[in-house]
Amino acid sequence: MSKILIRGAKVLGGEPQDVLIDGRTIAEVGVGLGAEGAEVVEAEGKVLLPGLVDLHTHLREPGREDSETVLTGTRAAAAGGYTAVFAMANTFPVADTAGVVEQVYRLGQEHGYCDVQPIGAVTVGLEGKKLAELGAMHESAAGVTVFSDDGKCVDDAVIMRRALEYVKAFGGVVAQHAQEPRLTEGAQMNEGIVSAELGLGGWPAVAEESIIARDVLLAEHVSSRVHICHLSTAGSVEIVRWAKSRGIDVTAEVTPHHLLLTDELVRTYDPVYKVNPPLRTERDVMALREALADGTIDIVATDHAPHPHEDKDCEWAAAAMGMVGLETALSVVQQTMVETGLLDWAGVADRMSFKPALIGRAAGHGRPVSAGEPANLTLLDTAYRGPVDPAGFASRSRNTPYEGRELPGRVTHTWLRGKATLVDGKLA
């Protein structure tokens, strides 16, 4: 492999530096590095971050290749600055066996755009009844460490307790989709002022908060760690803050859309805004931003959820839940966290690369930008401003809530172990 010199980039938003990649690793970081034998990437004014890591992606393969495949999903990831994504288990068949997780893992390796780390289902068929073979998935070539029934809540307290205990044997973690099922039967949107007016079934905040409260107490009781998926309410923030203050080993994620959008958008009845958990209120959005800034929420995870056009071009109740997010995540974080002064770029690197890699035990990812480390890097043009154009997405699906919305920042280059997957905003 050849040498690449990234010249004059603001590493983690700091002073301009040169970064020399040699083969698969970062050879040198400093000022005025020689360019001999190296391809030069002029990065003046741009911000260099460690390759982003998404702990919550739906790649849809196997089973729903009409909405996304491992190839299109990892291309979307590379376009968004990601070098590793964790693929959720709610595929068809469900990723609840070593065979399925190995297939997804291998597809990611073959395509080479982004490492794919499969998440294993907690229970067989995501049915919440019987533990899947968690150990077998961990021991497989995919080396699964994160387990989740995402899309469904592990609502049975005993099953959740056993899962939390069982994965301790190999350092795994259960990522909970916190949604009390009985409280959310027929739920279509956040329960509150807007749902009352629109006559859409309410998804109350308490349905999320009650499960989080239970699960942090279970994690404490069995001395295990637990991860909370897509936390969406101010109340959930308070519970996680309390749990952390008690020393409970809990981590939590927030999606970009929950940092920016509110349930007021549902007044359009446009299903592009239909997502689970639902868009909440302005108060929740502000609490989530604060919590991400102060570390109560550990990471940003996209919950990239591709759906074919026909599943959104319909009436609200008939529409699928979910939004694509890989290609807009960093821009949304720049707008909501950086330009508001809540986080600096080092903070963004922490929330979108270091911490998610740590939670998911993604070896070689979420490493510092320094000599000897794997060359997983993302170069961002933070001065860019422009409307989101879904036609340009690498994802197979277009269900973005940001179409036409002006967002800041644009990923221009992504390197996966020294290999460019994105060059000047174009996939390699």
Added chain:
Amino acid sequence: MQRHLISAADLTRDDAVLILDTAEEMARVADRPIKKLPTLRGRTVVNLFFEDSTRTRISFEAAEKRLSADVINFTAKGSSVSKGESLKDTAQTLEAMGVDAVVIRHGASGAPYRLATSGWIDAAVINAGDGTHQHPTQALLDAFTMRRRLVGRDAGVGQDLSGKRITIVGDVLHSRVARSNVDLLHTLGAEVTLVAPPTLVPVGVETWPCEISYDLDTTLSKSDAVMMLRVQRERMNAAFFPTEREYSRRYGLDGDRMAKMPEHAIVMHPGPMVRGMEITAEVADSDRCTVVEQVANGVSIRMAVLYLLLGGNEPAVTHTRPPVSHHHPSNERSAHTISADEEK
């Protein structure tokens, strides 16, 4: 007024009064030997019903026919919809056949709004009830009935419902009738009180322009009209209330309760009534109950709405079809009422 009628909340006071006044004109047609106007001759209206609703569909159909529109009835059962066709494809198929207006009843809240705003079709959209969201023509016919009874048929023309105290009782949570009525009655200046067990009041109701009460008895003496909503027996199974009997005892309207209402006060119900549940036979069959009147008024209101949305810019006696215009013409219209001449 706008091009479509999606929500009662979209109507201004003047829009609403215009519709009520127009409906009074339309009501006179019903008193004639030949109950027909030529206003919508050559225009096609489709009644697109995805939910069973005999009375609303028949009411619209009667209104359309009295205005001489060509009527297509489309019900989801046994149609391509039951074979998986989407709302979008169904709507586009119908529009391709040359439909000027779509009257839609749909189980999904917001379906008429989607139809009107998604760019799928160009026809005017009239909401005939969507999920638990809105049922604007019901609210209009209710307001029409109240104005006639509480203000007067002739005295009411040009008037709103300022100062009238309206109590709406029952399953507010699942009721598009309640939502539409709160919006419209507030616009018309009435004071609305919703009465229901707390389980049947939506979270988020605090921003609605009305009072909330859990106690029926204390509101009755302060009501000019009491509207009873239908309460489905199935709600009991989802623990909204313990038993049918308890619901009736606490929130049902019987003769004793009716006696607490002022002399002039009326009892309303959007139908179909569940006798013995929210209303006793004694009340339902009394002179103070306007259920049958509401049905008759529904036809007049729907004629008025169709006329104003589709034909309001031209004399009712026009013999040739004007160029199809999809924007709402109210601002081009010189006269809002139909002259006797035009009613031939």
